[in-house]
Amino acid sequence: MRLQSIVIGLLLVSTFVYGADKPTATIAPIKYPSLRLMGFGDVNFYSTEDGDGNKESGFRNGQFVLHLVSQLSSRFSMFAELSFTATSSEYRTEVERLIIKYDHNDYFKLGLGRFHTAISWWNTAYHHGAWLQTTIDRPLAVRFGSQLVPIHFVGVVAEGAIPSGSLGMGYIAGVGNGRGENIARGGDAGDINDSRALNVRVFAKPDVFYGLEVGLSYYSDTITPETESQEVDEWIGSAYIVYDRENPQVIAEYFHIEHQGVASGETAKSDAYYVQVAYRIPQWKARLMPYTRYESTDIAEDDPVYTREFDLERYLLGVRIDVASFVAVKAEYRHESIDSGPFLDGFFAQISFTF
Amino acid sequence: MAAIVCVAVLFSASVAQAASIAVVVHPSVEVDDLTFAEFRKIVLGDRQFWPGGKRITLIVRAPVADERTILLERVYKMSEAQYRQHWVAKVFRAEIASGPRVVLSNEEAVDLVGVIDGAIAIVGSEDVPEGLKVLKIDGLLPGEENYPLDR
Numbered sequence: 001m002r003l004q005s006i007v008i009g010l011l012l013v014s015t016f017v018y019g020a021d022k023p024t025a026t027i028a029p030i031k032y033p034s035l036r037l038m039g040f041g042d043v044n045f046y047s048t049e050d051g052d053g054n055k056e057s058g059f060r061n062g063q064f065v066l067h068l069v070s071q072l073s074s075r076f077s078m079f080a081e082l083s084f085t086a087t088s089s090e091y092r093t094e095v096e097r098l099i100i101k102y103d104h105n106d107y108f109k110l111g112l113g114r115f116h117t118a119i120s121w122w123n124t125a126y127h128h129g130a131w132l133q134t135t136i137d138r139p140l141a142v143r144f145g146s147q148l149v150p151i152h153f154v155g156v157v158a159e160g161a162i163p164s165g166s167l168g169m170g171y172i173a174g175v176g177n178g179r180g181e182n183i184a185r186g187g188d189a190g191d192i193n194d195s196r197a198l199n200v201r202v203f204a205k206p207d208v209f210y211g212l213e214v215g216l217s218y219y220s221d222t223i224t225p226e227t228e229s230q231e232v233d234e235w236i237g238s239a240y241i242v243y244d245r246e247n248p249q250v251i252a253e254y255f256h257i258e259h260q261g262v263a264s265g266e267t268a269k270s271d272a273y274y275v276q277v278a279y280r281i282p283q284w285k286a287r288l289m290p291y292t293r294y295e296s297t298d299i300a301e302d303d304p305v306y307t308r309e310f311d312l313e314r315y316l317l318g319v320r321i322d323v324a325s326f327v328a329v330k331a332e333y334r335h336e337s338i339d340s341g342p343f344l345d346g347f348f349a350q351i352s353f354t355f
Numbered sequence: 356m357a358a359i360v361c362v363a364v365l366f367s368a369s370v371a372q373a374a375s376i377a378v379v380v381h382p383s384v385e386v387d388d389l390t391f392a393e394f395r396k397i398v399l400g401d402r403q404f405w406p407g408g409k410r411i412t413l414i415v416r417a418p419v420a421d422e423r424t425i426l427l428e429r430v431y432k433m434s435e436a437q438y439r440q441h442w443v444a445k446v447f448r449a450e451i452a453s454g455p456r457v458v459l460s461n462e463e464a465v466d467l468v469g470v471i472d473g474a475i476a477i478v479g480s481e482d483v484p485e486g487l488k489v490l491k492i493d494g495l496l497p498g499e500e501n502y503p504l505d506r
Binding site for chain 2: 034036038044068070071074077079087097099101103105106111124125127129131133161166168205207210245246247285322354
């Protein structure tokens with residue numbers, strides 16, 4: 001009897017210790033607007049030599065990027081991405097993205113403003129954040145200033161999930177101004193012709209393969225390039241497969257571009273693709289991630305739109321070292337050749353960070 | 356002998372109460388059961404609304420907490436570094452305006468879940484007060500056999 005009392009007493013004590021109400025916390029209310037500022041930056045070193053023995057080397061500031069995001073209400077939010085890019089004579093300022101977005105539900109979200117075109121997975125995954133991407137530089141097909149595919153898009157974009165069960169499908173669909181007279185830029189100040197650009201992406205993230213995403217994209221527009229006397233119809237189709245679990249990381253994209261003169265009816269076809277593989281080594285606190293990438297662009301000789309795109313082939317081999325939570329050091333070797341002729345070998349290093 | 360029994364009783368009580376992680380939601384959430392895949396989409400930020408249209412507010416424990424460790428290992432399958440990069444990328448891609456709300460204790464988590472419409476949190480099952488809804492995951496409650504979030 002005495003033993004039972006002791007046990008019961010101890011049980012009651014333990015219940016009191018483990019199950020008693022604890023003082024409640026003070027709960028902060030949700031405030032609108034709620035502005036947050038993030039940023040990205042990188043500093044680079046390069047050393048290159050071409051086939052004629054010409055050498056170049058030096059340090060270079062990468063883009064300094066500010067990202068502003070603010071929840072304006074339970075449904076509306078705003079995103080802005082500002083970049084500051086070093087040139088030989090100045091720092092060029094750019095509004096890379098400016099989006100006002102309404103979230104109705106998981107199946108329908110609507111944004112208006114300036115976007116990164118959803119014709120490429122890389123373009124919408126990494127934007128201008130060097131720290132986010134594994135490698136130092138973007139693939140040639142989607143490099144900043146590229147004419148190959150439209151990098152920016154000004155207009156309205158709807159996105160959301162597609163009811164598809166375990167397939168995990170989704171869509172991005174946009175209508176906008178298309179390319180400007182300078183075809184490397186979007187139509188920021190308005191559409192230069194009466195033809196709107198259309199961009200649609202459909203993708204799937206199947207539950208059974210966690211980390212896998214596959215997608216198809218389509219883009220169409222009528223271009224009025226400053227170097228051409230006729231308008232040109234443009235169609236771009238692309239496909240991608242991404243496995244981003246870092247054990248390994250596999251990113252592959254393929255682009256097919258067709259340009260048809262509206263007056264001449266002549267069609268030029270170009271292609272580009274890249275395949276990138278990386279693997280985060282689990283030892284040494286999982287800081288090291290070696291990577292490699294091969295990429296190729298095959299430009300139609302008589303393309304009426306491209307003025308500075310060439311057949312390019314490049315491969316690179318490098319390593320990313322996450323030296324701190326928000327700082328990464330990257331080093332890579334690159335070999336690239338133009339039109340199967342002149343080539344460039346180079347060593348590149350970068351420290352990239354986010355804040 | 357009495358001391359041994361007391362120690363055994365206390366030990367078994369503590370083990371039983373710390374055995375499971377519960378997924379709790381605000382009582383107004385019109386969902387009782389999630390598949391593991393659906394739960395993963397919510398904690399990844401891929402799914403941001405409940406079926407009735409309420410926005411999901413995700414509440415997670417700060418680093419080192421058992422509940423966060425289980426979430427990272429079993430659901431995210433990410434390290435802390437990958438988890439941080441995931442949310443930085445999510446905000447940068449304009450998919451969400453902010454990452455999960457981080458709390459320092461289960462008590463803070465259940466307090467927030469109790470007052471924020473649409474909130475969801477992962478807490479020790481012993482810290483779930485009356486009035487909060489505990490979701491089934493794959494049809495199972497904390498403590499049931501094969502529950503995917505057992506410690």
